[in-house]
Amino acid sequence: MSGWRHPTAGRVNRERPAGFHFDGIALTGFEGDTLASALLASGTRVLGRSFKYHRPRGLWGMGGEEPNAILDVTRDGVTMPNVRATTELLEDGMALSSVNAAPDAAHDRYRLLDRLQRFLPAGFYYKTFMRPGWMTWEPMIRRMAGLGRIDPANCPPADCPRINAQCDLLIIGAGPAGLAAARAAARKGRAVWLVDEAPEPGGSLRWRGGFIDGADWREFVDAVQAEVLAAGGRVLARTTLWGAFDHGLFAAWERRTGLPDVHWRIRAGEVILAAGAIERPLWFANNDLPGVMSAEAALHHLVLYGAVAGRRIVLATGGDASYPVAAALAEAGAEVTLTDIRPEGPDAPEGVRVVRAARLTAARGGREVRCAVIDGEAWEADTVLTSGGYTPSVHLYCQAGGKLDWDDVRDALVPRRGTAPIMVAGAASGSFGLSAALAEGHAAAGGEGPAPRPEGDAPWGVTPMRPDPALPGRQWIDLQNDVTLKDVGLAAREGFTSVEHLKRYTTLGMATDQGRTSNFAGLAAMAALTARSIPETGTTTYRPPFTPVPLAVIAGRRRGALFNPLKRLPLEPEHRAAGARFREYGGWLRPAVYGTGDESTLAVDEARTARQSVGIFDASPLGKIEVIGPGAPELLDFANYVRMSTLRPGRARYGFMLAESGVVYDDGVVLRLAEDRFIVSASSSHVAGVLLRLEDARQDRFDPSRVVLHDVTAHWVTLTVTGPRARDLLDEAEIAVPEMPHMGVAETTEAGHPMRIARVSFTGDLSYEVSVPARHSDDLRNRLDRARGAVGGRWIGLEAVMILRAEKGYILVGKDTDGLTMPHDLGWGAQRERRRDEYLGKRSLFTPEGCREGRRQLVGIAVSDGDAPLAAGAHLVPLDGPRRSLGFVTSSYRSPGLDRPIALALLEDGRARIGDRIGCFHMGEVRAAVVAPACAFDPEGHRLDG
Amino acid sequence: MDEMSWPDTIPSPGATLDLGGVQAACLAPGHAVLVSGNLGAALAELAPGARMVGLGGDIGGGAFALRIARDRALLVAPTPFEIADGWQAADYGVSRAGDAFCPISLVGERAGQVIAQGTACDLKGNSPSAALIFAGQFALLARDGAAFMLWVERPMLAYVWDWIGQAGKD
Known part of the structure; x- marks a missing residue:
């Protein structure tokens, strides 16, 4: 219990206390506190347990780099897991729970694991949990490790908007460099978006303070904001820019109070990264103890929230920037000793004891810091602050493809100019001083006139410091994933010397803090162990997200009904009124069956009715791609496996479209309405793909001014009347049907509006596809429905249609074919042998794969063992000899026309096996069956004419 | 399994949505x-x-x-x-193609924000093509005075209408 609240410091609203609980203990903070500052001020030290060894962990930082203070936060009975305490604002009534602790951080029952640390080095589980098998150990390990717990009651509404935006200039980071850039750009009239994850702009000025151009920093910030807004720009606070993607897309997560968060997708003319830098830790024995903190974070919490890190503080540093921190803490009332590793440095601040050329080698304590060991001497302290230099925040630069260079003076990897379409300014580019940051920001935005100038410039010089393997005790490199310096050494000894291997072997840098405080130390340690330089050792790959983003924000509104939008039929309300039960078929919501009761029974009944009298079904999703122009026949010949230029106007022909691999992409009917006008009736789910392939061929191979494509599928409603009494029903409906043969087509008018009738059958029975513009669909539907009352018959759903077409052996591409099926596998080999001209996919049909023996061919399967239909997907196997898959059942139904089960299948050398007995293996059982022709019903096709 | 979790309502010409700051109307296709x-x-x-x-x-x-x-x-x-x-x-x-597309008008001070949720296209980009992807679907976008005019393919009208109703809530 060492942190405390300063009576006057900070900018929290002391008039508005906020009560909260941490691990069941009632505490009080103030409006304006973060969870971290409230816990720090309350004196709570142990905020959680470490990932692997269950060591006590406390607050380390002040922002997204925080590796330890990760909490489950309960508001109004709903828990959000793994909230970073440094970035979440406190609200009255919150209940905070530590993670990875049982029952809580202070009394964790797994803390004894730390005693076993000798046996649990990096990668131990790869070697240890081999027997009896990982699956035995995994549940146990998952219970003991990990972060927060998912709350089943946490079902956030799908209400986060995803908003696209464009701007002239996107500035990431509203610290000194970002503000200077924003001011310069706004003065040139540019629309600037200034984005920062803090609740307000200012960056380090907010706690470091200062005067700029002779005025207090707040005036500078306010003036810049005003200029940005006046120039048509925008300032987004509490907004984390979490990803840089291809083509200049940036994703940002804006947190709003009282409103759903926003997911921004921003495209900018130019981008300036001014994300600042993160203070590095120091490495010494027990550097993970609660009470060890970033020095900069201590200043941040003191100035902004009045939360003082401790009462007796040792600040270990090698840089000038720590001196003001020590001064502020001393002024606040803490007893501060600053140990500087350098023999020389700035003057000692008032009230601060400075020890020069001194090195911190260890911290001691049980659950928190009790003393610091400096050059072998133990100094009593409740808090150890460290400052090991700065690591520029270059994540977004690297996500955008940028490369880094090593800079000896700055002791950091800095952006290599020109390797990403992003300018970098300020501490993010290694310019840690305030004056340099302002100047760089100003210049990056093409500022005219003098850059903003600070009054005095804070020194930032640092002495490079590295983890030292010679020091006794455990030195933590990655606090969140519990990786020590010894783990890095072990990885090096075992050959994992690449930083990418080091990362995966030890999990260094793979935690939710994205290795902000650990990656540098890891690669520096590996460089030292392998006698390489840091640039030679390299860095790992930076990937989005920069910080964890809730999935609810990324998903936005595309959940529930908006997740998988389906195409809807114009006659859907009428089908619903008729009792249709809907299901998705190829991206359309279509009637599966009509009526109540068992769906399979209904489908068989509907199919039986269609065979006996007449059925009507909505075939509107069938593609209607018009191919128009004098070049249409040539285009269709090229795009189809079956030649279409020989088709006479008024006739239709069935064919296939192949992929370039020769595999059947789609099947369907092509209607020729005139010499230079065709309609490609692609299957419902393939319309867009067929159109794309036609368009590809049109633009790539033909004169596009002689042939054009129009997808007018949505303009038409098609109702198919099928069955022996189909013609009677149309006559009863007083629809004038021109005389036409099977596969004939005619355009007519009906009641003054256009109508198209095609004698095309997907059922094997006499069928008419009647199409009218959608606005006239009610009339057509009502006429057919009234006629149905007189003639008999019924509306049938897609399940019945599936039965009817399977009886005939008519395929459904994607169901009765797979990614290897070629047309000759379906019994359509004549065109392959006859056609001499080029067509899509032709060459692939004659490859060794296309010509080989044993290809899977379409066949029918007659069940000889029992009366139940076979399982679709069941493997076909030899009844004798070793069991292996010869193919599989693609479609299986009970046939009402034949009163027995039928099935289609793809079977090795299937056609040669017709008449053979074969096994059908499913769920461990084999049923006997007989290979049969694909067409099981009316093989002569007599019923096509009624 | 019946897949009935989609809204039953398919808007007809004349249907409107008043979402506070943005009004949507489903127009006759013409x-x-x-x-x-x-x-x-x-x-x-x-x-x-x-x-x-x-x-x-x-x-x-x-x-x-x-x-x-x-x-x-x-x-x-x-x-x-x-x-x-x-x-x-x-x-x-x-x-x-009169029945292939359905026009939707969007007016109000927040209409632009709804449009910005639907498309990444920069409307000031002077694209000669009115075609774009809106809410994940093919659409055509133009203006009629102060109103945004969106033509969506008829089969996706119910989805886009539902989407606008959600997007306009914020």
Whole structure:
């Protein structure tokens, strides 16, 4: 219990206390506190347990780099897991729970694991949990490790908007460099978006303070904001820019109070990264103890929230920037000793004891810091602050493809100019001083006139410091994933010397803090162990997200009904009124069956009715791609496996479209309405793909001014009347049907509006596809429905249609074919042998794969063992000899026309096996069956004419 | 398994949504044909004086053509087109498409924000094509004075209408 609240410091609203609980203990903070500052001020030290060894962990930082203070936060009975305490604002009534602790951080029952640390080095589980098998150990390990717990009651509404935006200039980071850039750009009239994850702009000025151009920093910030807004720009606070993607897309997560968060997708003319830098830790024995903190974070919490890190503080540093921190803490009332590793440095601040050329080698304590060991001497302290230099925040630069260079003076990897379409300014580019940051920001935005100038410039010089393997005790490199310096050494000894291997072997840098405080130390340690330089050792790959983003924000509104939008039929309300039960078929919501009761029974009944009298079904999703122009026949010949230029106007022909691999992409009917006008009736789910392939061929191979494509599928409603009494029903409906043969087509008018009738059958029975513009669909539907009352018959759903077409052996591409099926596998080999001209996919049909023996061919399967239909997907196997898959059942139904089960299948050398007995293996059982022709019903096709 | 979790309502012309700061209306589709090929000749023959409208362009009064591609447009007019579908002597093709698209108007001070949720396109980008992906679907976007005019394919109207209802809530 060492942190405390300063009576006057900070900018929290002391008039508005906020009560909260941490691990069941009632505490009080103030409006304006973060969870971290409230816990720090309350004196709570142990905020959680470490990932692997269950060591006590406390607050380390002040922002997204925080590796330890990760909490489950309960508001109004709903828990959000793994909230970073440094970035979440406190609200009255919150209940905070530590993670990875049982029952809580202070009394964790797994803390004894730390005693076993000798046996649990990096990668131990790869070697240890081999027997009896990982699956035995995994549940146990998952219970003991990990972060927060998912709350089943946490079902956030799908209400986060995803908003696209464009701007002239996107500035990431509203610290000194970002503000200077924003001011310069706004003065040139540019629309600037200034984005920062803090609740307000200012960056380090907010706690470091200062005067700029002779005025207090707040005036500078306010003036810049005003200029940005006046120039048509925008300032987004509490907004984390979490990803840089291809083509200049940036994703940002804006947190709003009282409103759903926003997911921004921003495209900018130019981008300036001014994300600042993160203070590095120091490495010494027990550097993970609660009470060890970033020095900069201590200043941040003191100035902004009045939360003082401790009462007796040792600040270990090698840089000038720590001196003001020590001064502020001393002024606040803490007893501060600053140990500087350098023999020389700035003057000692008032009230601060400075020890020069001194090195911190260890911290001691049980659950928190009790003393610091400096050059072998133990100094009593409740808090150890460290400052090991700065690591520029270059994540977004690297996500955008940028490369880094090593800079000896700055002791950091800095952006290599020109390797990403992003300018970098300020501490993010290694310019840690305030004056340099302002100047760089100003210049990056093409500022005219003098850059903003600070009054005095804070020194930032640092002495490079590295983890030292010679020091006794455990030195933590990655606090969140519990990786020590010894783990890095072990990885090096075992050959994992690449930083990418080091990362995966030890999990260094793979935690939710994205290795902000650990990656540098890891690669520096590996460089030292392998006698390489840091640039030679390299860095790992930076990937989005920069910080964890809730999935609810990324998903936005595309959940529930908006997740998988389906195409809807114009006659859907009428089908619903008729009792249709809907299901998705190829991206359309279509009637599966009509009526109540068992769906399979209904489908068989509907199919039986269609065979006996007449059925009507909505075939509107069938593609209607018009191919128009004098070049249409040539285009269709090229795009189809079956030649279409020989088709006479008024006739239709069935064919296939192949992929370039020769595999059947789609099947369907092509209607020729005139010499230079065709309609490609692609299957419902393939319309867009067929159109794309036609368009590809049109633009790539033909004169596009002689042939054009129009997808007018949505303009038409098609109702198919099928069955022996189909013609009677149309006559009863007083629809004038021109005389036409099977596969004939005619355009007519009906009641003054256009109508198209095609004698095309997907059922094997006499069928008419009647199409009218959608606005006239009610009339057509009502006429057919009234006629149905007189003639008999019924509306049938897609399940019945599936039965009817399977009886005939008519395929459904994607169901009765797979990614290897070629047309000759379906019994359509004549065109392959006859056609001499080029067509899509032709060459692939004659490859060794296309010509080989044993290809899977379409066949029918007659069940000889029992009366139940076979399982679709069941493997076909030899009844004798070793069991292996010869193919599989693609479609299986009970046939009402034949009163027995039928099935289609793809079977090795299937056609040669017709008449053979074969096994059908499913769920461990084999049923006997007989290979049969694909067409099981009316093989002569007599019923096509009624 | 019945998949009935989609809203039953398919909006008809005349349906409206008032979402506070943005009002949406489902309009009658009118008369439209797809034309491809020699667009200049097509406009001259089918709708003399009709303007070619790109992304966010103003449709104005009377007939207009929403450009879809370099050589393709949706020609919209208040009266039916007196022409047969198919290839024309002036080197362009025509297909009736009046029922293929449904127009939706969006007005109000937050209409732009709803549009920005639906598309990443920069409406100030002066694209000559009115075609874009809106809420994940193909659509055509223009303006009629202060109103955004969105043509969506009829089968996706229910989804886009539902989507607008959600997007307009914020």
